[in-house]
Amino acid sequence: MSERRRGPWTIVSERLAYENPWVRLRHYEVRQPDGQASVYGVFEPHNLAIGIVPVFADGTIMLVGQHRFALDAWSWELPEGGGPRDVDPLLTARRELKEETGLTARRWAQIADYDVSNSVTTERAIGFIAWELEQGEPEREGSEADMQMRRVGLQQALAMAMSGEIRDGFTLTLLAAADHAARHGRLEPELAAAVLKPSAGEGV
Amino acid sequence: MSERRRGPWTIVSERLAYENPWVRLRHYEVRQPDGQASVYGVFEPHNLAIGIVPVFADGTIMLVGQHRFALDAWSWELPEGGGPRDVDPLLTARRELKEETGLTARRWAQIADYDVSNSVTTERAIGFIAWELEQGEPEREGSEADMQMRRVGLQQALAMAMSGEIRDGFTLTLLAAADHAARHGRLEPELAAAVLKPSAGEGV
Structure with a gap:
């Protein structure tokens, strides 16, 4: 060559x-x-990394937990998954949210598109905020058989990510992006109020 | 086995x-x-990923730009580099900041420690905020011979990262972490005021 x-x-x-x-x-x-x-x-x-911040009207979000093979550690994080580069990222986001949590959302907005680690990888991440949620049954893949769910306030989850209690970078970035979008007038008022609600504590 | x-x-x-x-x-x-x-x-x-948010008293920060090989694209980002896992991350941060920008800082605080992409890598990132800065001469490595500098307001850089104009995930995360720390009382008042200054625009 x-x-x-x-x-x-x-x-x-x-x-x-x-x-x-x-x-x-x-x-x-x-x-x-x-x-x-x-x-x-x-x-x-090969895939795009796709992540979702599913926001309930009370200011809580749904986290999922699983044992991450690469790090050999349990991880609480946002619903995340891979999607082919030639498929609309929103379709992947809808599928991943349903598979991992059973949730469907009537409203979606993209809040992030970035290069995950530009010194050594080509990984690209795209993130969404999803709201007007309805709970159904998860349809998990076999690699996710140990997955659990946990509902916490978005601002609480953001504080957990900033303190290192939640260690997943994609989760940290998407929670910060949702918070920034709410504070800078890029979300509709009702959603922004839920995102910024300071008191939403531990749920289920 | x-x-x-x-x-x-x-x-x-x-x-x-x-x-x-x-x-x-x-x-x-x-x-x-x-x-x-x-x-x-x-x-x-092999290394830890180490990044620095160097904050001037006027609310501007120093970005560096370089052509990133993995993505084949020019990238404006925070000073970042790799450090051995058995070396104090703060020593690596001081070295990287000096090498890439010529800056030395009298004050340092850690603001992030997270797993970059936990589905497929073991990469771990640690970030610092540095202030009380003094300008000296850069001492760049040969792989950084094309590097440039650019001074912009921290809040402007954060908005650029949230909009996708800055695409580096480490930069996005560390700017959001500095902003979150300032808004939640985890930085001393003078530094927090600089971080949160809304009007600091394009500098040099």
């Missing part, structure tokens, strides 16, 4: 180092912006 | 699929919580 440029970087060669049904890793021999030889291993999830 | 448990998961076998000086990828044959056979590819950066 001939050399090619990527901004101030030069790709000398590349190869697929690893692939499974969900992720890929490419190894690059490169020349850095200063001309020095180096290598780069770039981790590429 | 004998099978072993990881929460409700069973590891049937594992192998090191890839390694370079900065990252490692492990491939696992597993049984899911429901007992079904599956695979997992877990991406492990």
Whole structure:
């Protein structure tokens, strides 16, 4: 393969180092912006990361908990999942919310679209706020057989994420995005009031 | 290797699929919580991700810009870098801030510690707010030879990150964490006032 440029970087060669049904890793021999030889291993999830902040009228949200394999730790977090890059992220969000929590929402708005960790991955995350919720039955995947649910105030969950009690970065970012949108007039007044409600404590 | 448990998961076998000086990828044959056979590819950066929100008394912060290889795109973001897991994160933060921006800070406080993307990586991020800043000369690595600086209001940068104009998730999270800490009385009054200053606009 001939050399090619990527901004101030030069790709000398590349190869697929690893692939499974969900992720890929490419190894690059490169020349850095200063001309020095180096290598780069770039981790590429096949799917978009999709997350949902499901907000009830009383200012509580639904968290899900599961044992995360990569970290070998229990994690309370927002409903999250992967969706193909050629599928409307909102369709994935509706499916994931229903699968993991049994909830359906009549109203949806996108609140985040960002690069998760731009030094070493191509992972892209898109987040939604969902409201006017109706409770049904979860339809979980086999990898989620241990999943539990927990309803807490959004502001309480945000404080838990900021203090490190909730450690998932996607959850932290989406709760902060919902809070920022509410405080800056980007949500309708009734939803904003629920998001900002200071007193909504531990629920179910 | 004998099978072993990881929460409700069973590891049937594992192998090191890839390694370079900065990252490692492990491939696992597993049984899911429901007992079904599956695979997992877990991406492990060797270093902690360390980021800094450097706040000037006028409510501006210093962003750095560089072409990010993994995404093949220019990125404005906070000073960020990697630090060995057995080194005090604050030492890495001081070094990265000086290297990338030339700034030294007399005051530091940790504002974030989270798991970046817990479904597929072990990446852990730790963030600081730094203030009482003094400008010196940057001492950039060769991979950062294209780096530029830009001084903007913290609240403006946060709005840029929430709107997707700044796409780096670490930057988004740390700006939101600084804002949350200031609004909830976890920063000293003078620093909180600078963080929350609504009018600090585009600087240099």
